[in-house]
Amino acid sequence: MFTNCSTSVANAAESEYAYLLNQMVNSNGSINWKIRSELQAVLEQKILDNPSVAVEECLELFYWNRCYKNCIDMYEKQKRKDGRSSEYFSSIDRNFQYLQLFMYNGILFLEDFMNRILNTSGLSIDWLDFHVVDAFHYASEKSFSSDVPVDVWHYLIQFCLIHIGDFHRKMLDFDLAERCYIQATKLCSKRGHAFNQLGILEMSSGHNIQALYFYTRAHCCEVSFTGAGANLEQYYKVLIKQWLNLPNATGEQLFCIFQALLYLGDQVSRVETTMLSFLATLKRAISTGHLNACHLVCMLVITFGSFWKIDKTCIADVKSPDQLEDQLSLLKKLIIEFLQSFLTILLSCEEAQFSVxxxxxxxxxxxxxxxxxxxxxxxxxxxxxxxxxxxxxxxxxxxxxxxxxxxxxxxxxxxxxxxxxxxxxxxxxxxxxxxxxxxxxxxxxxxxxxxxxxxxxxxxxxxxxxxxxxxxxxxxxxxxxxxxxxxxxxxxxxxxxxxxxxxxxxxxxxxxxxxxxxxxxxxxNLEKDAHGINPDLASLPTPCAPKKFPSFEQSTLKNRYSRNFSNRSKQQAEIDKQAESPFDFDAFIRRLQNSGTSAPTYAKQDGGKTSKLNSGSMLQSTNSMKKLNSLEEAASVLPKTRKL
Incomplete structure (x- = not known):
């Protein structure tokens, strides 16, 4: 359940509702709102009648795409056809007014659908304060009105929250979008969609480390978001292009380059140098406040995600299996060396930085x-x-x-x-x-x-x-x-x-x-700067003031990324535990210890030259710390790290 839909399932839904889909667009290209509302009502009722089957057939995705996303796409297509730029789009323009009105009403439609889901399921929620987590904690002690698994209801609520957040994001109301996405992650962290949307928000605001964190969370979970891996790869390529040869790079930039080189697997010869350059700036960045507690947690999670990805996948641009094995082994050894130095530096921080x-x-x-x-x-x-x-x-x-x-x-x-x-x-x-x-x-x-x-x-x-x-x-x-x-x-x-x-x-x-x-x-606690505008939103103008959205009580956001799993039964928790497949680190260490210390040989990507690295000397902890100390001395004359 909750997996990607097959083409046959999607085609079946298209055929079943073709009589409405064919009438949804008028001959002049405009939307027939009466037919669209009828399709929305039919699909919502079918989802509520048999939620388990509907989710199995991905009917909720069909509902979103046909009743909401296609309508937004039509308005944006018309705007591009008229040659309007994102900087000039008058608020008195008819298409703009229709688009804003539709997105405003879309939020109301999805909130109403969420209410109907709660009423049908027997769950209870206080809409005035929007206590999603508290409501499910209370609901876990109730007897439900149907035999539908609780996880299905949670998924449908999460689905509504994510797309309510999408509407707010399209309307450039980023704070409310973020709140919806965070509440969605609290319902269930096994699914990556909400994490991916948070990654989009952080990327659009220029928070690179936080964006990489959320994309990593979206990718390294039980139900990975389909586009999370591609988003990570594309984002890393952009960062490599911008920062790889940047003189006097900041600590944040060096970390992102280091992770990009690990994830993409090319230009391996530059990974260790970039890693040591970042480590040389780490302690000072912590003491000066350029890196806070959130940044450090994000960095650790991103590193674990890179380790997990390298172990689970292959890197394509190699010429032989032996070369691939050497390259993967080298990258994993470098990550281990990074984590060891990272741990030592954190332990050596002053007492005043304990909370960080x-x-x-x-x-x-x-x-x-x-x-x-x-x-x-x-x-x-x-x-x-x-x-x-x-x-x-x-x-x-x-x-x-x-x-x-x-x-x-x-x-x-x-x-x-x-x-x-x-x-x-x-x-x-x-x-x-x-x-x-x-x-x-x-x-x-x-x-x-x-x-x-x-x-x-x-x-x-x-x-x-x-x-x-x-x-x-x-x-x-x-x-x-x-x-x-x-x-x-x-x-x-x-x-x-x-x-x-x-x-x-x-x-x-x-x-x-x-x-x-x-x-x-x-x-x-992420420090929030003024949000920028994501390139995919560039076509939208500055919106009218959006509807007042119910505010969250501060107590529910005390820990922004904490989850509440009180609704899960012991049986479901056991199933989840069995479904997870952690990386077998000990098995890798045994292979590492049995492999000897011979230096791997690989083709250098930048320039085609062949380079041999002595992994034995490279991975000696004493030598690494000597390099790190010398880099710390050299780094003392560099400009201070930019505050995130």
């Missing part, structure tokens, strides 16, 4: 701990002193200065996802990470404390990984008021450093009763 890096650190260490533990073994990362010392300093400082102790949070909280976890449900590359949760209900209290506890648990996990070498150890330190702190040490730590750390713990660790922690962990 916390969510990203948590997702990355959760992926390592629960889905890909062998990640620590690649390049001997588990013995890398820069990683271990940064981790020890970060965790010790976190516990002292955030007044956290090892027994603060009840163990029952381990079974609940944090808001940042819930916001990423449905993202296939992280499916194994979220499999540990027994509930899909997010923790709504003490989220900061739970997050800190899980970061400390990761430290204990690393201690176990390096236990044989005794390079990274932990011990309980008793502080003021008999509270306990788990202190981490590295083998290379000097005695004064260790003593200072212990003294700090005893002096600075305050009573738990005096805690005052801002509960901001897990919230992703």
């Amino acid at each position: 890096v916390a969510d990203t650190l948590y997702i990355l260490i959760s992926w390592i701990q629960y889905q890909s533990p062998n990640f620590l073994l690649v390049n001997n990362f588990h013995t890398d002193q820069s990683h271990l010392s940064s981790l020890a300093k970060f965790l010790n400082s976190l516990q002292r200065n955030k007044q956290f102790h090892v027994n603060t949070v009840n163990s029952a909280a381990d079974e609940q996802p944090l808001p940042i976890d819930v916001s990423l449900f449905g993202f296939l590359p992280l499916a194994g990470t979220f499999a540990r949760f027994v509930s899909t209900e997010e923790a709504d209290t003490c989220t900061n404390l739970i997050l800190m506890k899980r970061l400390v648990e990761y430290g204990k996990f690393v201690v176990q990984m390096v236990n044989d070498e005794q390079l990274f150890t932990s011990s309980i330190v008793r502080c003021n008021n008999n509270q306990e702190m788990l202190q981490f040490k590295t083998k290379s730590s000097s005695l004064p450093d260790q003593l200072e750390s212990t003294v700090d713990a005893e002096q600075d660790f305050e009573e738990i009763s005096s805690m005052c922690i801002s509960d901001t962990a897990g919230l992703i």
Whole structure:
């Protein structure tokens, strides 16, 4: 269910309703609104009579295309025929007035259809506040009036929300369009359509990293949006063309180029250089505020998406299977090296940046701990002193200065996802990470404390990984008021450093009763600039003031991308869990360890020259950090990164 329609199904719908379709356009090319309204009523009733069959036959798509999209296309075609430009289209023009009126009414039609869906299904919703998520939480405890699966009703509601958002987007009311799309993602994150529409919004506003994030989410889900992969590829090609040879590129531009080179698989020889150039700017961009918490989460998700895509697909422009295998292996090794450096840099950030890096650190260490533990073994990362010392300093400082102790949070909280976890449900590359949760209900209290506890648990996990070498150890330190702190040490730590750390713990660790922690962990808040106009909307003029759309209560948008799955039954959740297919990272690591360290040879794409890379030296963690340090020094004289 919810898959793409076949040509035969589409043709069957065309034949069944041909008697209305043939009369829908008058001889002069205008729309017969009476026939169009009749077709709309017939299709809506058929969908409501048997929703499961209607969705199986993609009747809702036929309904949208014939009753709405075709009408918009006809008006825009007439505008192009008249030679009107997007800058000059008078508000007194008849076609413009008809188009605006139709889109205004289209919103009302779809809202009315959504009301009828709710009435038929037995679901309840408060339309004044537009509480979609709250309504389904309430409805999950009701007995439904039909045998139709709840997921079908949710899909139809999501379908209406997306296209209401499309109308607002066409009318250039981007804020309301965004709200509709976000609510659609909350209903179900397994389907990529709403994420794709959010990607269009972010792209039109020039938010490149956020646009890539949403396109990645639309592509890497159970029901991938049909055009998401093509959108990603096209967007990356545009960014490559604009920024590849740009002097003094910003951190954002370098990251986008790095991901584009990974995704497209060409000009492989430039991937490592671009990666190191970006990493050299990362720490300073975080400290200066040029990159916020949302940017970092988006960057991590985009990177996981690239890894997942490289593992699942082939790159076409190669001449032999051996060359393909070498190229794919090299790209995956580079992503691993990037994630290792990325983690080390985040751990080395100042305490003041904790709220900025916390969510990203948590997702990355959760992926390592629960889905890909062998990640620590690649390049001997588990013995890398820069990683271990940064981790020890970060965790010790976190516990002292955030007044956290090892027994603060009840163990029952381990079974609940944090808001940042819930916001990423449905993202296939992280499916194994979220499999540990027994509930899909997010923790709504003490989220900061739970997050800190899980970061400390990761430290204990690393201690176990390096236990044989005794390079990274932990011990309980008793502080003021008999509270306990788990202190981490590295083998290379000097005695004064260790003593200072212990003294700090005893002096600075305050009573738990005096805690005052801002509960901001897990919230992703995109900074919104003034929206631009998407090229595909360039033909639309500045619209008249749109209808007042019901506002969302602030509480429902507290976490912009959090999902609510309370409506899902345990049985459906189990089916969803079985349907997901996370990337088998451990299998890849085993292949990597058995493959030796011979350097791959491949044809260099730019210029046709042949280049040999020594992957052994390239992937050594120590050498990489030397390159990174030298680039950090060089980057100090470059212009500061543009604020997103």
